[in-house]
Ligand SMILES: Nc1ncnc2c1ncn2[C@@H]1O[C@H](COP(=O)(O)OP(=O)(O)O)[C@@H](O)[C@H]1O
């Protein structure tokens with residue numbers, strides 16, 4: 001099965017690139033390759049000067065740990081940990097001391113408007129709150145690239161809008177690059193560019209907000 005067969009795409013630094021296409025067209029496979037979770041059979045994938053598919057396992061782990069943040073459709077918070085502990089996880093796996101990690105996690109929760117929920121378990125949060133906590137977790141270690149796979153698909157319209165606004169504001173401030181996989185047409189206007197995918201290929205790239213041009 002060829003999940004991808006003709007993906008040719010440059011993503012500029014600090015832009016919000018959306019990847020849009022029907023279910024099964026290869027979107028998740030594409031971002032899995034970009035984030036060194038899957039290896040392609042061929043082709044080139046370069047991210048921040050790294051030849052991602054050919055990094056050693058160790059280097060791939062470090063690349064994910066330091067350079068990438070993830071936001072998922074199903075939030076993927078650890079159920080036994082509080083919001084603040086969940087946000088601290090990326091720092092703890094970097095070896096940062098718990099006290100410092102928890103302090104930075106608390107600051108990240110402030111930036112997503114969830115400071116009053118730091119002690120809550122995921123089961124005690126609404127979908128929108130969970131996704132904001134997940135955004136704090138994706139940003140707490142200041143990655144250069146945040147990958148969001150269907151971040152608004154489990155949220156109602158207003159909440160999805162809020163989540164995208166938050167993502168866009170926070171990443172614009174820090175110059176972070178965002179790749180957002182979605183088929184939620186209600187959020188298309190947040191994109192700087194949209195890559196339309198079908199059947200393992202990128203069909204065309206549509207410019208929505210033509211402002212960023214630094215590869
Ligand atoms: N682990 C897997 N093993 C085999 N086929 C897979 C696997 N994951 C995805 N696929 C197939 O690869 C294609 C692309 O899947 P995916 O990248 O998940 O699409 P999307 O995220 O756009 O819905 C689909 O046809 C899917 O069925």
Ligand SMILES: [Mg+2]
Nearest residue numbers: 027028029149
């Ligand atoms: Mg998918």
